[in-house]
Amino acid sequence: MKFSIIIPTFDNCDYLKLCINSIEKNSSYKHELIIHINGSDTLTEEFLTLKKYKYTKTTKNVGLCSGVNIAARESTTNYLVYAHDDMYFLPKWDEHLASEINDLEHNFYYLSCTQISHYAQDNSLPNHITYDVGTSIYNFNEKKLLKNFDKLVFHDLQGSHWAPHIIHKELWNKVGGFSEEFDPGFGSDPDLNMKLWQHGVRVFKGVNKSRIYHFGSLTTRKKKNLKRNNGRKTFLLKWKISIDFFIKNYLRRGQVYKSKLNEPQLDFFIFVELLQCKIKYILQLLKKKLF
Secondary structure (H helix, E strand, C coil): CCCEEEEEECCCHHHHHHHHHHHHHHCCCCCEEEEEEECCCHHHHHHHHHHCCEEEEECCCCCHHHHHHHHHCCCCCCEEEECCCCEEECCCHHHHHHHHHHHCCCCCEEEEEEEEECCCCCCCCCCCEECCCCCCCCCCCHHHHHHHHHHCCCCCEECCCCCCEEEEHHHHHHHCCCCHHHCCCCCHHHHHHHHHHHCCCCEEEEEEEEEEEECCCHHHHCCCCCCCCCHHHHHHHHHCCCHHHHHHHHHCCCCECCCCCCCCCCCHHHHHHHHHHHHHHHHHHHHHHHC
16 A cells, blocks of 8 residues: 655655664555655755655745645555654554555545654653653664564554644545644644544544654744744634633543444533633733734
8 A cells, every 4th residue: 555655854864764774674665655745845855866766845944734735636546644854663553554454344444553652741641652862863873762662552543643743635635635824833733633524534543563762743843933823813703612621521532442422422621611711712802802
């Protein structure tokens, strides 16, 4: 099964090289790689040209959402994978995703790999595996990771982990890909999930056996010249509920995956949370009108 792997990048050539190398080395199938270069990045463009990888580019940093949408239009397969440029793909990651897809009798799904990362989580519903083999490519212990990644205990995750995710191209086009009002990208993943929900998708699943190592969204989080958008505010004004409410009560993110999801059942506690969302929404509307 062939995927189109879309990777937006911004001045992060060394990590991108490692990411692409891991895909080439550890994939069970031969995939189509499409890189989007955000802004002037001579090193990355020279590397991609030399290796004859397909890429798109914009003269300025248009953001993650716009960049992915531009690159996705160049895809030639039925399956779109969105990934970060600082991810290391582990053996058979694609084989396990393909197996999940083959078991489904429809294209209404949102599947993601299971993330392994060096940083711990501070909640009782972990959405990734904590295992430290390096905080950067400069102290990355690839040998240790390859030896142990499939021994780490986890589970299929309800609600998925966002990225890398795979969506059927027909569904991607139907919802319009990423919403570009979320550029440079914060809040875009839950927004995409909400759009999928509105189109009837109820299978949101992080596939345990499909694994990647993530250094930590370096492109979006650690570049000082990148402006952060207020994704939470944009989501609230668009959907009239908060990201947290959607993740908790719709996606049930962090729980062990058991089956496809259903509409949230309204009880007292959910009603209170929903009321709080509506109050926040009204306050944001008033603020918007006043200022």
